[in-house]
Amino acid sequence: MKIGEICNRSVITVSTDASILEVAQEMRTHHIGDVVVSESADGVEKPIGIITDRDIVIELVAEEVTLDTVNVGDVMSTTLVTAPHDADLFETLRFMGIKGVRRIPVLDDDGGLYGILSVNEILGVLTKELSFISEVSERQIARERSSRE
Template sequence: MSIGEFCNREVVFATREMSLPEAAQLMREYHVGDLVVVDEIDGKRMPVGIVTDRDMVIEVIAKSLDIDEFSVGDIMGPQLVSVQEKDGVFETIRLMRTKGVRRIPVVNQEGGLVGMMSADDILDLLAEEMTELAKVAPREREREAKTKSLLT
C-alpha cells in the first residue's frame, strides 16, 4: 500500500511571506492545526516547512510578542520531513517515529506537494484494516462448518 493512496490530497498551505494572523485565519476556516509552507516554483507547490497552531502559541503569543511582526517563514520548523507518494504506509510510520513528527507532507517524484498524512489519519487507516482482519476468524468458522456438513 502506498501512502499516496491514502493521504489527504486537499492540503491547506501557506507561503513563507504570509502573516501569522492570515495563517491563523486559514487554520480556523479549514479547521486544521497546521499549514504546509510552500514555495511556488514554475507553478508547482514545493513544500519547505510546516507551521502549526502550537508554533504560533509557543514562539510568539506565549512570549507576548507582536503577532503582526512575524511571518509564517519566521516561525516554521527548520527542517522539513516529507515522504514520497510511492512510499509504503509502514515506511511512513517508521519515518514519522524516527523523526518525531505527527504530520508529514506527501510529495511526487519532482518534490511537488500532493498530499498530507497525519498520525491520526494513519491510526484511522490501521483501525479499518484491523476491523477487516477481525472478521476473518468468524468467516473461517462458517466455511469450516459448511465444509463439514457437506462431508457428513
C-alpha cells in the same frame, strides 16, 4: 500500501510572508492543525516548511508575542521532513517516528507538493484493517458454531 493512496490531497499552503494571524484563521476555517509553507519554482509548488497550531501556541502565544507582527517565515519549521507519494505506508510511519513528526508533506515525482499525511490518516487505515481482522475472527467462530449444530 503507498502513502499517496491515503494522504490528504487538499493541502492549505501559504508563503513565508503570510502573517501568523492569517495562518491561524486558515487553520480555524479549514479545521486543520497545520499549514504547509511553499514557494513556486518552475511552475511546481514546492514545500519549504510547515507551521502547526502547536508551533503557534508554544513559540508565540506562550511567549506573549503579538501575532499580527510575526510572519510565517519567522516561525516555520524549516527542517522539513517529506516523503515521496510512492513510499510504503509502514516505512513512512517508522520514518515519522524516528523524526518525531506527526505530519509529513508528500511529494510528487517532481518534488512538488502532492498531499500531506498525518497520523490521523494512518490511524484511519489501521482501524479499518483491524476491523477486518476482527471480522475474520468472528466469522470463523460463527462457522465453527454452525458446523457443530
